[in-house]
Amino acid sequence: MEIVHVPLGERSYDVGIGSGIMARAGYRVAPFLKRPLVAIVTDETVAGLHLEALKASLAEEGIKSVSLILPPGEATKSWPHLQSCVEWLLEEKIERSDMIIAFGGGVIGDLVGFAASIVRRGIRFVQIPTTLLAQVDSSVGGKTAINSPSGKNLIGAFYQPSFVLADVDVLGTLTERDFLAGYGEVVKYGLLGDLKFFEWLEETGPALAAGDVGARIAAVKWSVQMKADIVTRDETEQGDRALLNLGHTFGHALEAATGYSDRLLHGEGVAIGCALAIELSARLGLSSQEDPSRVRSHLRRMGMKVDLGDIPGELPSAEALLELMGQDKKVVGGQMRYVLTRGIGRAFVSADVPSAEVLRLLRDELGR
Template identity: 65%
Template sequence: MTTIHVDLPGRAYAIHVAPGLMARLPDLLGPHLARPRVAVLTDERVAALHGSALHGALAAGGIAAEMLALPAGEGTKSWEGLSRAVEWLLEQRVERRDLVLALGGGVIGDLAGFAAAILRRGVRFVQVPTTLLAQVDSSVGGKTGINTPQGKNLVGAFHQPVLVVADTALLGTLARRDLLSGYAEVAKYGLLGDADFFAGLEARGPALFDDAEALAGAVVRSCEMKARIVERDETEEGERALLNLGHTFAHALEAATGYGDRLLHGEAVAVGLGLAFDLSARLGLCSQEEPSRVRAHLGAMGLPVRLGDVPGALPPPEELLRLMAQDKKAVAGRLRFVLARGIGRAFVAADVPEEAVLATLRDG
């Protein structure tokens, strides 16, 4: 088991990564339990796959668990989903010192974390991520929230978990499309700050998914990079915005496609990464070869890499730009973009000409 520590004053926690950790949950949860019970929030798909194993593992350790399974999909990360979760937690008489356990992907992790943040003004919670995307990204760092018609993750709170348990054996149950969606976030870490990591991903290619040890190593490296950035900038005042490389474009695409199965988050990120490097090259920040290299690798993995790869019609560039204006990184009404001087050399830019963004979208 590899353990990565997130050292935040008064809110430090561990990320455990290894196959088979579900069975070890009682021991890992033990130090955090005020009483031997947890309230589990999950979705119907994950409950069918892993609910029995979770109940069995907890029961073997003398821990009682009640579970609410919400509909699977991004649509659950909504006011309605949040209301259901909070009302259920209140019905379960969850107290401030109890634990809420989020079992699922990024949707459940974000929703459960936000519900825990506002319940009784703050209840502790544990992330047990079941998807690659959640294991490498959304379960770490304390960003919680829901989507609204105005944009993605515009309502939420910073609420750190007390523990993250990433059982990499659970990734074996993922559909290929979901695995690829998470992979976009893995590649993002190399693109934003570790050129050697990205080169290693290029060398392995799709074979990475058939090598459990290598895939677990990619999870560990991604979590290490995110943990160090979160320690330096917990609430995204500066450096943490680097983690949103490609996401300003991606969130607009998700809003335009209705947050559904038409375009998964990681698929939108893959397209967004290509656009971010396109914009960087257009502004003379990196060579023209860099966007091609990014798209060549993500495309070889099986991800969409251009706007034309998104199923169905998209709004015109002007409308996509309007959707970007809702981005959380906007300051005084001006968009901040994460751009790159090359692979592994991302930075946050505040004064990007609107026309350059529109031209990138027109060519995207």
């Protein structure tokens, strides 16, 4: 098992990455327990595929488990499901010294992490992410949240897990679409801070998607290490951590515009958002005019959504999309802050972006 350490003082933790390591989940969780009991929260899809294996691993260490199974999908990140999760934890008499396992993708991780942060003023939790997106991004760094009709992830808290266990073998049960949605977050790391990683992905991406275990472990570890380095410098997003939102300002607006539905998965929105951010950077004269076509070419080679026209159904006007972008958490003093690049691997945050230029870009993209 490869280990990436996230050094945050008393909130420090390890991210374990490997193949077949979920079978040792009980062994990894046991040292955190004061009594042999954990609460597992998962969704229907993951439960059908992996819940019994996780429970068996816990039972091997003499750990009893209770489980709550929620519906899959982004709509689960909502007040009603947060309430049902919190009430269930209280009904099961889960104590402050107990442990909750968030077992699923980014939706479950975000929802359960937020519930853990507020039940009894904070119960420790472990992330066992089952999607590529969750393994490389949402399970690490302590961002927990639910969505609001006003925007994505607007209600939440920074609350770090006690441990993260990322088994790349479970990625083999993902649909191609779900895997590639997660790959959108992987590409983001290359675009924001590591040209060598992006070049490696250009070469290795197809093998990674085809199931190469070594490539998957390497991609997850590389991504997690990059995120850990940034989170260590800026845990609560006062500065550098905003770089991790490359593509997200556009992507979150597109998710809101499509009703957080299956029309557009989060990672798909991020991939399209990254392409838009690179395009905007080039239009502003910040980066090479070749960068947008290079990024789009790689995403298309991987079989991913790249343009607004790849999203099924009607989209709002450019003006409406820009208004949705205004709900982004990076807005400061009413002013939008964009993550742009001075070239692939060289991202920065800027508030000096004319709204007219963004509007022109959105109109051009909608008119493709």
